[in-house]
Amino acid sequence: MSRPRRWPLLIIVTLVAALGVIGFASLGTWQVKRLHWKVALIERVDARVHAPAQPAPDAAEWPSITREGDEYRHVTLHGTFLNDDEVQVYTPSDFGPAYWVLTPLLRDDGTTVLINRGVVPEELRDPATRKAPMGEQTVTGLLRISEDKGWLFSQDNRPEDGAWYRRDVAEIAAAKDLTTAPYFVDQEKTDNDSWPRGGQTVIKFRNAHLSYALTWFALALMVLAGYALFLRQELRRDPLQA
Structure with a gap:
């Protein structure tokens, strides 16, 4: 069978x-x-970072700012730093535990843009340990989009404790009672020996x-x-x- x-x-x-x-x-x-x-x-970033610096978008252009259309643009802007409103955002770095130094820049037209002036090691987190930029300043750098979403395992910002873990423009502006551009600018390196150390933007992607x-x-x-x-x-x- x-x-x-x-x-x-x-x-x-x-x-x-x-x-x-x-x-x-x-x-x-x-x-x-x-x-x-x-x-x-990679092609878009490479083209933008090596292009001549153009004036950073003004308030009339803010509503049209997008990640695809504007991030990593090479921009320049003028104004005065509001040093009393500086915040430090934690970041791991080549220098060990460190902080991004974000300071609002009051522009000539009355608008404000957050400038990521660069990174400082943990021992220089306190603004009193560094010389603050005074008077009219010219800033050149790369336009970046607000980090309003955290990464996996990242901590949330705690503005009430002055503890910042991501560069969330809207949250920083609210904590400092400022009206700012919806982007921030990573400042270029200006002096190899000065702190904060600019020019730390990652522009090479695996x-x-x-x-x-x-x-x-x-x-x-x-x-x-x-x-x-x-x-x-x-x-x-x-x-x-x-």
Whole structure:
């Protein structure tokens, strides 16, 4: 008496293989999309940071500021620093635990822009340990978009304690009772020996998406090959065998 082929096993293996191929292929496709996004980002940033500095957007332009259209623009602006409203935002750095020094700049037109003047080591966090910029200043740097969302495991800002962990323009402005631009400017390095140390903007981005995509597609092919081997052996199996 012949025995039925192992259909339950065949169905289960087919479903598992289909899920594996679809899942790995989807991850590979996602990495290809990320690759195109990263290449476009690198090209856009490279073009903007090396372009001649242009006047920073004024109040009339603020509503149209976007990450895609404006971030990393090379800009310049003039004004007077409001040193009493400085905040320090914690950041890990090449100098160990450190702080970004963000100071509002009162522009000639009466508007205010937060300037990230650079990084200071922990022992220089207190403004009293540093010389504050006085009088009319010219600032050149890169336009950055407000960090209004935290990263994984990042702490929330605690304005009431003076503890800042991200450069959230709106939150800083509210704490200091200021009306500021919806962006901040990373100031360029002006003096190799001075603090804060400007010019710390990360403008080189790791791009490993192609290798990730190839890995996921290779896994999809491996699953498909394994399923084909199983199917071949299963179809050749003698139905009379146990």
